[in-house]
Amino acid sequence: MGEHPGEDAKPETFAVSVDVVILTVRAGTFSVLLVRRRRDPHAGAWALPGSRVRVGEGVRETARRALWQKTGMDIGPDDVHLEQLRSYGEPDRDARGRTLSVAYLVLLPDPPVALDRDDVRFWPARDLGGPASPPLAFDHGEIVLDARERASAKLEYTPLATAFVEEPFTLADLRHVYEAVWGVELDAANFRRKVVSATGFVEPSDARARPGPGGGRPARLYNRGQATLLHPPMLRPGTEP
């Protein structure tokens, strides 16, 4: 197969679309935004927000457009972390014809917008693919899985966790991100030491957060640092030592 140029040796033409995996941490839960499909195929199933790439449009632009068109979030260029994940182009992934989807990863602070409409809502990332998962359209289950792994891994060696919190933030805010994404509990004291010793991870400010209703010492507020890589990395608690 493929040895001789036969019937199938013709080059294919593709419809290219973008699917956006929007991740956030809301109420302590690592979550993915999905929209319910109205039309076939997979009508009624939940899908990643996405769109076809238009004439003259950059693929990254398409991702930004899908973000606000499908979710109602109007978001400036620098407000969110947007990075390409990878592409999915199996021949049979859409029965209507040959398509290739470029998946993008978006990391957001918990959006204040009232997003939980009937057909647009966040789902716990850990559930998707499991028994408590809603039906997912196309190969979007695989895409979400890849996105989760990418995000988990990048928390270790990049300052990406700060993309999940609004500025300025407390170190407790940041710790909650790690705990939600990794599904572990971290010692607050040791976490603090690692974060402040990693150069360029966070920038301390002089301001303090107001304590919660039960009181407590006011927490110092921080902003994102300039580092793109963490030295040393924030290592995930090991499964096997």
Added chain:
Amino acid sequence: MGEHPGEDAKPETFAVSVDVVILTVRAGTFSVLLVRRRRDPHAGAWALPGSRVRVGEGVRETARRALWQKTGMDIGPDDVHLEQLRSYGEPDRDARGRTLSVAYLVLLPDPPVALDRDDVRFWPARDLGGPASPPLAFDHGEIVLDARERASAKLEYTPLATAFVEEPFTLADLRHVYEAVWGVELDAANFRRKVVSATGFVEPSDARARPGPGGGRPARLYNRGQATLLHPPMLRPGTEP
């Protein structure tokens, strides 16, 4: 722009191709395989081996086909590490029309094949993009850069370095991979301890390698382990402590 569905709101149709970044370590140098283009555009410039995706063909299949068609290496499904890098689809990347290229990463032991033909050869990865670089076609300079970064990073937290050496291998072989890719020198004794203590990284065998011409104690031979992630990771010597 993009606010109203106008002339540019039409969905685009793409020609999709695959470009393969073939990385190896030969003679202590981290290297990339490039082929010289015969045809315009960019005739005479050096490019990544690639091919259009055919009707009914999976994108990963296209990558495997490009690998042996353009380089003459005939390679079984499990002989090499092949993973998707990301896709490149800027509107103006090919003047002939709208194209999207899915880049794949291939890691190989130094191939015994006589590859250094006039129009197919390995180039030192560190040079590409710099002043000693040959002219590169399309956006292939950017792709090679991304590939280098991905490979460097994955050496830290995955056992991927073993993909660069033939089995069985010595720990010195493995160390040379890290040294070439990272461009550093590593202490042999400390390297050994970290490798053997990372569970599932390498499997010791009872066999020994034959010493070189100058003599020396025979080195134990190892095979690849089953781990997909390293605990703990092999941390790159830090730039800032």
Added chain:
DNA sequence: TCAATAGTGTCTTTTAGACATTATATG
């Protein structure tokens, strides 16, 4: 006052890095 949360200090165990020492080959 107490409860709650932030932040610091201290002790122990683990790991990293530098480097000496021993082991086993070639010539």
Added chain:
DNA sequence: CATATAATGTCTAAAAGACACTATTGA
């Protein structure tokens, strides 16, 4: 024998983890 390379051991410094203690708020 000398030389080369592999493998182990040892010492020190740094980092991680457990956890006690202090600081500052709300009620």
